[in-house]
Amino acid sequence: MSDSDWLSRRTVLKQAGVGAGLVGLAGCSSSGGDGGDEGDSGGEDTETEASMDETTTTSSSGSDDEVRVGFLHPTSGPFAALGEAQQRGSEVATAHVNEDLGGILGNNVRRFVEDTEGDPSTGREMARRHVETNDVDVLIGGVSGAVNLSVADYAYDVGVPYFAYGGPEEITGEECLPTTFRYQYSDAQIARSGAEWALENLGSRVWIHIADYAFGQSIARTWKDAFEASGLDYTIVNETQTPLGTSDYSAVISQIQSSDADWVLQGFSGSDAVNFLSQAEQFELGQDIMSTTNTYLPLRQGAGSSAVGTYTTIRYEPTYESEANQMLVDRYTSTFDEPPTDFALVMWSSLRLYAQAAESAGSLETSAVVSAMEGLESDEPMGSTTMRECDHQAVRDGFVGRITEPDQYDWPGQEIVATRTADDITRTCEETGCDLPSL
Amino acid sequence: MSTNQLAFLILNGLALSMLYILIASGFAVIFGITDVLNFAHGVFYMLGAYLAFTVVDATGSFAIALILGPLVVAGLGIGIERLTLHYIYDRSPLYHVLITFGVLLIVTDVVEFVWGTGTKFFPTPDLLGGAVSIGPVIYPRYRLFTIAAGACIAFLTWALFRYSDFGLIVRGGAQDKQTVRLMGVNISRYYTLIFGLGTFLAAIAGALAAPFLSVNPAMGDDALIIAFVVVAIGGLGSFGGSIVAGVIVGFIQTITNTFASEISGFVLYLLLFGVLILKPEGILGAYEIREQAAKLSYDRTIDPLNLTDRRVLVVLGLLLLIPLAFEGFSLSQYGMGLIALMFVWGILALSLDTVTGYTGLISFGHAAFYGIGSYAVALLTVHFTSSFVLGLAAAVTVAAVVAWLVGAVSARLSGLYFAVVTFAVGQMLYQLALSWSGFTGGSNGLAIDNVTLLGALDLSNTFVFYYLALSLLVLCYYLVKRIMDSPFGLQLKAIRESERRAKFLGYDTNKAKRRVFAISGAVGGVAGALFTTRQTFTSPDTLYWIVSGDALFAVILGGVGTLYGPIIGGAVLLGLDQALTIYFDYWRLILGAVLIFIVLFAPRGLVSFYYIFEDRLGDDDPAGGTANPETVAPRDEEEAVQE
Structure with missing residues (x-):
């Protein structure tokens, strides 16, 4: 270019401006990225306000004395309605663990939420954001099987436990991973x-x-x-x-x-x-x-x-009679004035299972939590549950139902017409094709 | 086949045909008269359904909803036209497409904000509920009603254009605006009315469809695709053609659904290709592309910057230093990865600029090449090797070959047909990736192992990936710029300015278009390959048409036809996207508004701000105050842009 050798004070200033602008851009992403860094308290506050819905009122001062949980909900995109239902569930679940169970290992649970947009690539990117900038100890959520598979794969790469929501049998079958657990039924x-x-x-x-x-x-x-x-x-x-x-x-x-x-x-x-x-x-x-x-x-x-x-x-029926379910229904309806959903149930039980495993392991360290999780038994809202060791699939009873005329609400209800035992509905370890790789 | 089956087939075919005609007619009306490809058609259709839903909820009357909803939408359509399109009819259709794409983004978010994202239950009106006996079968009353209503509306619209003074004037205007003006008619007012009529038809189609198709924010996407395909098959600009095409497509779709449901997702696209290859102007299209309206030309040329330009070198130097400066922060990986993805989007936008900015062909299917590149690396890694070099080679080759083929089919089609064909190619590949799950992993996508460079460097390492993406960006820019500076590049510019004159000079313009499209596809493949390498994952969403829309957005945002502008645009768009999602649920609304603003007030994108500031501030330092400090451009005062 003919004028490229034309150098003046102005050009130098321009270049300086360009440089400053670019560093500004980089600085911007890094302060967003350093949200969880203790040294950057200003950045942390912004991050907290913006990307998470904090249910704990006590303010946290650092990552050492709190348990950081990364929830993934598709609050926009094709699964947005389901993502919002999940998000309500994770809010109630966090409050439950903090207020009813006294947190995890005596520390408050802090909830971070990111939006997967129902897209597996975005889901993976948001899992990355959770791990790299929110510095979370565990990942929970996602709706579609695609997002679940891509997040599970990432969680294994970085060694963070992940509680899937989606149903594809490969999650606890041929593509099972030591870091992946599923309270949700498999397909x-x-x-x-x-x-x-x-x-x-x-x-x-x-x-x-x-x-x-x-x-x-x-x-x-x-x-x-x-x-x-x-x-x-x-x-x-x-x-x-x-x-x-x-x-x-x-x-x-x-x-x-x-x-x-x-x-x-x-x-x-x-x-x-x-x-x-x-x-x-x-x-x-x-x-x-x-x-x-x-x-x-x-x-x-x-x-x-x-x-x-x-x-x-x-998958879930609010009127199902169990003590654990009553707790979920009470907490949920008092917060949202509507009955809980399957999406809330899975968030609720996943976080509870994680809390119990961490308590029994006495640490948040992934390998300790994973081994405490294997074989863990717990009374959950839809009946007692065992986290099976061979494939990390929750084993619990199944239900068949019929959709009924609206009664309490504007929309149709459902009634349970048959209950099937956990053993009847779960494949044997051999059938699953799961061979857990080492952590 | 039993009479039973035959009766069902005929009735189902009729109902679907009428639905397609209803959906397509509003789109056809607007396009036929004003040459605007209305990408917002689907959202107007969706809005019609939602408003009808609300009116039924409030009044309980479906009849009122059927009138009131569409009237409100038509009012909105007129408002939008008066505020935006009205001023830019004489510009390239590229800008019309982008304005309506911006409207699409905004309306979608507004609808989600007002009505929520869930599917709404729209009860069938009582009078039309249930089913009745028709010959041997029992058929839903509501469907019979839509058959009748669709036929009525199509007939009335046709009659309006055929027999009224209004119709006479707008048909005249479509053929020759100047002459109609000379006759003392203010044609631009009629354009406004036409846009109102088109949105009215879209909304009435939405309201009629609501009781048997669910009401949700995604319903507009389907409608848009149907409208596109039906109108293109019928012949762009021929209303009668859309009606004939609606019937043909409706029946063929029904027959496929009944007898070969495995391929029912491809019927629309296969029909489109079939017709365009046999009869490129569509079934009834005796339509001549209006050269004047279809071309993209600039008030001024902004030349691409040399890599050796000092300002470029400074930017590159800083980009090289960023990861080193980040070293001290343990959590800066995410930020660095984000900048690396900006490079990837820069490459994608660069690839589109060669076709759209330089050659003047509007590609609305660049997601195809991005997705092909992405899948090439993923499939190669899953089945053969994790070598990035081989993956990249495969991505570039396959993307270039597919692009060449697309070019071969569509290069002879000028103007908007090209946009339609590329759009259809992208969507067909998307559908294929979704359905062919044995090969592509279907909607679950493909997760892959880490890709390595030369067997040693692990590219899942953000640090390494950053430098890889940066060097490929620089390499692509260098190569593309060399090509555009060559005689071949000049030929492309000549095609953009006037294809006819380029032909007179003895150039084989179709050959040039095929070639540039192959080059563009190859560069797009590079972007896709890098994306998969970074994510160690790919899914059909990389092929979805919204990616194509975003790529065009990036090109315009940065500065169409400047090569470096789109790179800035791609980076800024990705940055905006990532930053806005943190703070706003309805960030696409903001992007839509930005897009419309850019198109209306800064059609040469962010790079033109440089000149505006330079004009205003004279010798003062312009870079510090611009929206995008990376914007650097030649600074000869006399070339200052006149916007």
Whole structure:
């Protein structure tokens, strides 16, 4: 460039300005990045205000005398409604551990929240933010299986315990990791809760319709396994799929309508499920619908009356009678004035399990916590739970239910129609294909 | 096939066709008359559904909702048009696309803020609930109602354009604005009305669809894609064509859903490619691209900076020093990683600038190359080797080949068709990555082991990655700048200014376009490869069209057609994104507003601030006070930009 050798005081000043600006930028990211650094108390305050919802009123002075928990909730993006439900759960869970259990190892639990946007890359980036800038001791959350898998992989890389929310069986199966634990049911547990019951009560002829993505494919696979495992006679009349996010289900509904299937297995959630259910109602579909997701409160709110009468495996029911559940319901309803959800339950129980393991290990050190977690037994809201040593999957009872007319609230309720024992619904250690790598 | 099945097939096909026609008609109206590709079409559709939901909730009447909701949306559409598009019809469609993309970002966040993010239950109106017997089958009343309503609305709209004075004037305006002005008609007022009509149609489609499609913030994305494909198949600018295409697409989709549901996600795109290859102007499109409107030209040229320019060297020097300065802080990894990702976004924006800024082709599918690069590294690492050099080579090669092929299909299509085709390619790859889970890991994505450089350096180390990304950014910039300075680069600029004249001079412009698209794809592949290396993870989201939109945003934000501007834009966009997410839940709203502001008031992006400040301050130091201190540019006073 012809003027590149034109040097004056102005140019020098400009260059200085550029430099200062750039360092300013870098300084900005580093002060954000140093939020948890003790030396940078100003930065810490901003970070605290901004990216976390502090439930403890006592202010913390450093990372030594508090337990830092990183929650991952997709509060924006496609799973935002579910992420918000999770976020309410993690708030109540933190308050519970601090106020009812006296914290962990005598220290307050401090809650950090980051938004995964439901995107696995962002989820991983936010897990990184938790570990590198929030300096957390444990990660909990994520909704979609994709985010769970990408976070689990990262948590193992950096040696931080992670409590998954998503259901893919590989999380505690072929891709199991020593740092990963799951209180949530695996898809395989859900399938075995529902499959045998459905064959016995709804009929032996089933139509499987799934959304063509990981979750739907996992449902088709695990339910077929579960049909086989039940030892009952069954016929799969047809297996169909629609792309994720399909809005028009008329073609498949009219096919099911004119078939001799007894019931349909609905392999999708979210707006796909809402569309499917409301269109099935408009078509006056004669077949029963069995799902693994209609238990979700946001789905029942979305589908309204069209969900009534469908069957579902139940993940959480606020009226379930147990002391532990009463505690959750009381705390949650007094904070939010609505019943807790499965999303809240899993946050609640995951944090409680972590707290108990840390207490029994006497330290927050990952390897100590991991070995204390293995085989840990605890009374949780939906019954007693054991964290299995071989795959880090919580083993607990499963439930089948039916969606009922709205009664206490504006949206449909659910009733438990059958309970299945933990042993009946859980795969054996050999079946899972899990071979835990070393920590 | 039983009569039962046939009856269902016909009814389902009809219902879907009418829905598609409803969705596409508003889009077709606006495009046909004003040449604006309205990316906000989907959000207006969504807003119509939400307003109808609220009105039904308040009044209990679906009929009132069906009128009131769309009227409010039309009012909003008119307001937006008067504030933004009204002033820039004579500019390149690139700016129209970006304005409407900004509106999309804002409206989506407003809707999420007002109505929440969950799916809303929209009860079927009582009178239209349940099902009735039609011949051999029982069919939902509401669907029969939408078939009738869709046919009515399509007919009325067609009649309005065909037989009214209003229709006569706007059709005239679409053909020749000047002549209509000479006849004493203020055509720009009609443009405003057309935009209002288009948004009204979008909203009424949303309200009608609400009772059988769920109401949620994502519903607009689907509608936008459908509108795009139907209008492109029908022939951009032909309203009748959209109706014919709606029927064809609706029936083919229904048949596929019934008999081959495995490929139902690809029907739209396959049809689009089929039609564009056989009949590039669409089924009924006798439409000529209006050269004047479709070209991107600048008041002035801002030349790319040389790497040896002192200011560039100073910036580079500082960037080289940052990681060393960070050494003292134990927790600065995140900040350093963030700057490294800024380099990655800089490379992506740079790649898009070669096509859009230099050649004037609007690519709305650059996510394709980013995603291909990303998957190339991920798949190679999973199956063969963790070598970064090989991964990068694969990423660059595959991305370049795919880009060349896309170019081969679409380079002969000018202007907006190019945007449509690239958009469709990106979305098709996204759908493929989602469905083909055995190969791509589906929506779960692929987590990979750490990638290594030359077998020794572990690239998951932030420090190493930082320098790798920086050197690749510099290398890409150097190579692209060399290419753009060559005779080939001049040829590209000639194509941008006037493809016809470039042809007269004997250049094979299609060949040049294919080549530059391949180069651009290759550079985009580099960005994707780096992204996966950093994240040790990839997922279909890297291929989603929002990434393409963000890349265009970055190019405009930094300064289109300057090569270094987009790099700054990419870095600033990523920084903004990361900073805003910490403080605001509704940060996309802010980004949308920034985008609209930039397009309206600083169409040459952040680099033009340099000139504005230089103009205002004379000899004073401009860099210290600019929004972006990295902005450095040639400073010949007489070249000062006139915005």
